[in-house]
Amino acid sequence: MAGSFRRARETVGDIDILATATHPQEIVSAFSRMPLVQEVLASGPTKASVIVQDTIQVDLRIVEHRSFGTVLQYFTGSKEHNVKLRQIALSRGYSLSEYSLTRLSDNQDLFFDREEDVYSALGLAYIPPEMREDQGEIEAALQGHLPELLELKDIRGDLHVHSDWSDGRATILEMAQAAAALEYEYIAICDHSPAVGIAGGLSPERLEEKIRAVAAANEQLEGITLLCGAEVDIKSDGRLDYPDSLLSRCDVVVASIHMGGQQSERAITGRLISAIENENVDIIGHPTGRVIGQRDPYDLDLAMVLEAAARTGTALEINSYPARLDLSDVNARAAREAGVKLAINSDAHDASQLLVMKYGINVARRAWLESKDVLNALPLKELLAALKR
Ligand SMILES: [Zn+2]
Ligand SMILES: [Zn+2]
Numbered sequence: 001m002a003g004s005f006r007r008a009r010e011t012v013g014d015i016d017i018l019a020t021a022t023h024p025q026e027i028v029s030a031f032s033r034m035p036l037v038q039e040v041l042a043s044g045p046t047k048a049s050v051i052v053q054d055t056i057q058v059d060l061r062i063v064e065h066r067s068f069g070t071v072l073q074y075f076t077g078s079k080e081h082n083v084k085l086r087q088i089a090l091s092r093g094y095s096l097s098e099y100s101l102t103r104l105s106d107n108q109d110l111f112f113d114r115e116e117d118v119y120s121a122l123g124l125a126y127i128p129p130e131m132r133e134d135q136g137e138i139e140a141a142l143q144g145h146l147p148e149l150l151e152l153k154d155i156r157g158d159l160h161v162h163s164d165w166s167d168g169r170a171t172i173l174e175m176a177q178a179a180a181a182l183e184y185e186y187i188a189i190c191d192h193s194p195a196v197g198i199a200g201g202l203s204p205e206r207l208e209e210k211i212r213a214v215a216a217a218n219e220q221l222e223g224i225t226l227l228c229g230a231e232v233d234i235k236s237d238g239r240l241d242y243p244d245s246l247l248s249r250c251d252v253v254v255a256s257i258h259m260g261g262q263q264s265e266r267a268i269t270g271r272l273i274s275a276i277e278n279e280n281v282d283i284i285g286h287p288t289g290r291v292i293g294q295r296d297p298y299d300l301d302l303a304m305v306l307e308a309a310a311r312t313g314t315a316l317e318i319n320s321y322p323a324r325l326d327l328s329d330v331n332a333r334a335a336r337e338a339g340v341k342l343a344i345n346s347d348a349h350d351a352s353q354l355l356v357m358k359y360g361i362n363v364a365r366r367a368w369l370e371s372k373d374v375l376n377a378l379p380l381k382e383l384l385a386a387l388k389r
Pocket of ligand 2: 347
């Protein structure tokens, strides 16, 4: 895989695949005959372009093994990253092309089958694909200051999932067992509050019952700890949908806006800040409310929200649901730079949705996050110490 797909952009225009082969023509024709393929746009001895799922173009290129690293680097992009890389090459007496690095002093072509070797030939540390957007990564590589990016295996638990107590489809125990199978140490069951009536929000009495049910379920579990949480709605006047006395008895509180997202920038920013300043709120869920292709983010003053979150030690969420990815890569990077911790959560409504965590990791890597920036990369003990209560 190459292109924007490999860079893990939140949306991609087409899909680029590179391969090496001893018999390229056989690979190209097998590719063009795959059941997914609806239309073959073009086909030649070493490449083919096809359409899948009505609109998605997939391009396959077969390249020589000896230049695979150089070609992969080239087709991964971004264009802006590659322009800067070619400038670095020239300043060091090389010309970088799609297939090779040419030493200008004697016109010698150097071929690399590994991408890492392209970067090291230019005196650079390997830059992960997610960072290749010309957003300072080449400068950081030159100075030896590239971050050690977060990986999926660094995640110790999920701090925002639903159960069948509200609009989830799995029981608390089923969610815990699925999380244990992912080798998580903890999972926080955060069902909705009453204002989100269509999602089966729990009355205060039901939440009290759930606190007891989670404690009982913990007795039956080994190797994973259930945390009793709430996804409390931030109402249109900025108040929370449960009393503080109840929120203080939860292990983890996620506060989110679900209604009134059309309010003015001042009103929305004020709502978020009053939730952030509540001593029981640990995480702000899907902070900008955007849904990709459907709903723009709220009008909000992100800098003010980040300042309040940093000041109070409140984490902001990277909601991993593929249509949300909220915070976005750009906003999550701004949060990190403002000293705000991020919580990367699935917001799963059934056990299989726990797996969307990987999309949140993509966002985190594009935001240059390291494990120390992420609340749920902490082991349970340290997590409990880091939460506000
Ligand atoms: Zn929500
Ligand atoms: Zn939720």
